[in-house]
Amino acid sequence: MASDKASSNLLKARTPQRERGRMRVAALMAAGAELFVEKGFAGTTMTEIAARAGAAIGTLYLFFPTKEALAQAILKEHADHLSAELDALAERSVGRAPTEIADALFSVLGSFLADRPAYSAVLDLPGDDAWLRSVRARRREQIAALFAKADPPLPGEQAERLAIIVPQLMRIPLSLLGERKLRDGVLEELRLMLRHHLS
Amino acid sequence: MASDKASSNLLKARTPQRERGRMRVAALMAAGAELFVEKGFAGTTMTEIAARAGAAIGTLYLFFPTKEALAQAILKEHADHLSAELDALAERSVGRAPTEIADALFSVLGSFLADRPAYSAVLDLPGDDAWLRSVRARRREQIAALFAKADPPLPGEQAERLAIIVPQLMRIPLSLLGERKLRDGVLEELRLMLRHHLS
DNA sequence: GACATATATGAGGATAGCCTCAGTTAGGCT
DNA sequence: AGCCTAACTGAGGCTATCCTCATATATGTC
Numbered sequence: 001m002a003s004d005k006a007s008s009n010l011l012k013a014r015t016p017q018r019e020r021g022r023m024r025v026a027a028l029m030a031a032g033a034e035l036f037v038e039k040g041f042a043g044t045t046m047t048e049i050a051a052r053a054g055a056a057i058g059t060l061y062l063f064f065p066t067k068e069a070l071a072q073a074i075l076k077e078h079a080d081h082l083s084a085e086l087d088a089l090a091e092r093s094v095g096r097a098p099t100e101i102a103d104a105l106f107s108v109l110g111s112f113l114a115d116r117p118a119y120s121a122v123l124d125l126p127g128d129d130a131w132l133r134s135v136r137a138r139r140r141e142q143i144a145a146l147f148a149k150a151d152p153p154l155p156g157e158q159a160e161r162l163a164i165i166v167p168q169l170m171r172i173p174l175s176l177l178g179e180r181k182l183r184d185g186v187l188e189e190l191r192l193m194l195r196h197h198l199s
Numbered sequence: 200m201a202s203d204k205a206s207s208n209l210l211k212a213r214t215p216q217r218e219r220g221r222m223r224v225a226a227l228m229a230a231g232a233e234l235f236v237e238k239g240f241a242g243t244t245m246t247e248i249a250a251r252a253g254a255a256i257g258t259l260y261l262f263f264p265t266k267e268a269l270a271q272a273i274l275k276e277h278a279d280h281l282s283a284e285l286d287a288l289a290e291r292s293v294g295r296a297p298t299e300i301a302d303a304l305f306s307v308l309g310s311f312l313a314d315r316p317a318y319s320a321v322l323d324l325p326g327d328d329a330w331l332r333s334v335r336a337r338r339r340e341q342i343a344a345l346f347a348k349a350d351p352p353l354p355g356e357q358a359e360r361l362a363i364i365v366p367q368l369m370r371i372p373l374s375l376l377g378e379r380k381l382r383d384g385v386l387e388e389l390r391l392m393l394r395h396h397l398s
Numbered sequence: 399g400a401c402a403t404a405t406a407t408g409a410g411g412a413t414a415g416c417c418t419c420a421g422t423t424a425g426g427c428t
Numbered sequence: 429a430g431c432c433t434a435a436c437t438g439a440g441g442c443t444a445t446c447c448t449c450a451t452a453t454a455t456g457t458c
Contacts, residue, residue: 012418017434018425024435040325042241045415056437061417063435126239160381161388165371172367182359189360197392211448216404217455223405244445255407260447262405 013065025063027053029077032070033118041071041125071122072131078119079135082112086142095151098198102166105146106191109170120171140164169194212264224262226252228276231269232317240270240324270321271330277318278334281311285341289348297349297397301365304345305390308369319370339363368393 016022031053035044046067050060064070085108093101113120123132143163147154154162169190176183215221230252234243245266249259263269284307292300312319322331342362346353353361368389375382 014434020425021435038325040241042239043325046417047415057417058419058437059435065417067416126237126242157384158388161385164375164381164385165388165392168367168371168374172364175367176363182363185356186360186363189357189364193364193392193396196395196398199395213404219455220405245447246445256447257407257449258405264447266446 012061013069014062016063021063024053024055024059028055028060028063029070029074033074033116033121036071036074037117037121041067041122071125074118075122075132075135078116078122079138081116082119083138083142085112086139086146090142090146090149093146094149098147098150098152098154099195101146101150102194102198103191105143105166106170106194109167110187113167113170113174117174120174139167143167166194211260212268213261215262220262223252223254223258227254227259227262228269228273232273232315232320235270235273236316236320240266240321270324273317274321274331274334277315277321278337280315281318282337282341284311285338285345289341289345292345293348294350297346297351297353298394300345300349301393301397302390304342304365305369305393308366309386312366312369312373316373319373338366342366365393 014021016025028049032044032049035049035052038044046060047057049070050057053060060070064073089104089108093104096104123135125132140160140163143166144156144159147159147162148156153159172190173183173187176186213220215224227248231243231248234248234251237243245259246256248269249256252259259269263272288303288307292303295303322334324331339359339362342365343355343358346358346361347355352358371389372382372386375385
């Protein structure tokens with residue numbers, strides 16, 4: 001084992017070593033996330049991302065070899081965060097009733113999707129990357145497990161269906177950015193729909 | 200009124216006059232719709248659209264002055280079609296119960312969205328064109344009116360909320376292209392959810 | 399046939415965007 | 429101070445895409 005530091009250096013991408021680097025990477029990812037939400041992946045230019053982060057274009061490419069790599073890094077961070085929250089929720093909710101779990105899930109997903117709109121923006125990219133599929137699959141499994149371990153447990157097939165449905169439900173109010181009151185009303189209507197359905 | 204034919208000729212776009220022209224325009228719009236669904240608006244090139252329609256690039260630009268104009272034409276055709284179907288549904292359903300109306304709406308929207316995936320693909324474009332907003336608003340009003348005229352009528356505010364929710368619900372199963380059985384299950388689950396909610 | 403108009407073509411101009419690279423600056427370690 | 433490496437820079441190469449235009453063919457009318 002001559003070199004013990006090498007590994008994930010495929011010629012160009014660099015992983016931040018010092019504090020300043022880590023801040024820069026964070027700023028670049030934040031700028032990218034904002035712009036992907038505002039103008040879509042294809043509608044956003046790397047130059048614009050660098051500018052919003054207050055960096056030169058070369059710096060952006062120092063840490064992310066590709067526009068796609070940047071999107072992937074953003075999605076990975078958010079997806080890992082959601083996965084952790086779902087794990088925590090799973091612990092909290094063993095043996096709870098399905099309606100209670102549904103409410104808790106509403107709360108977790110609701111604030112997650114509202115705080116991190118880039119998650120949806122990147123997850124919705126056209127094309128079916130293996131990467132995207134695996135992120136979606138993980139989310140599905142975690143949510144399905146939640147319902148399948150409720151008390152009384154939901155049938156496995158229904159749990160799977162709900163694992164697909166609920167995250168999509170939560171995205172509906174997010175499209176109503178300008179109309180706060182209507183957005184809250186829609187969210188409440190959706191919550192009631194699910195409760196009625198699970199009773 | 201000297202000229203009774205002029206009007207919408209703004210220097211470049213041409214409206215098909217003969218039968219061959221109409222066929223070409225139809226083929227071009229169909230090709231564009233397919234590709235916008237497969238690869239997104241930004242991911243599709245005008246050259247590719249022309250090629251799939253079996254036309255030269257110049258021919259595409261003969262009828263559509265711009266890529267955006269093509270997308271708008273596609274959306275307009277589909278939106279008009281949906282609007283007509285919703286009008287017909289409105290006539291059929293005066294005085295019906297909300298649950299019945301919901302089922303009928305499921306059926307109309309379900310087959311419309313499945314047959315014309317480009318409608319959603321174009322309607323979801325980022326940016327908020329006045330044009331897109333007006334299409335969305337018209338759909339919302341038509342569906343809200345449906346529920347508001349039910350027997351017993353739903354409160355206006357709830358009708359508006361459902362007008363936003365239901366079309367989004369119907370899009371959920373469409374993302375499950377590969378898994379036919381799951382897709383049907385999800386659709387049925389959604390139908391039941393709405394019925395339970397309206398009972 | 400002669401004329402007019404709709405339809406068709408595809409090389410190329412103009413522009414924009416991704417990414418490279420040769421070199422510079424900053425920060426820490428001995 | 430001297431050195432090493434991370435961090436940084438932005439002009440420009442290369443390619444891809446939108447759209448134009450000068451020209452050619454088909455279709456109809458008299």
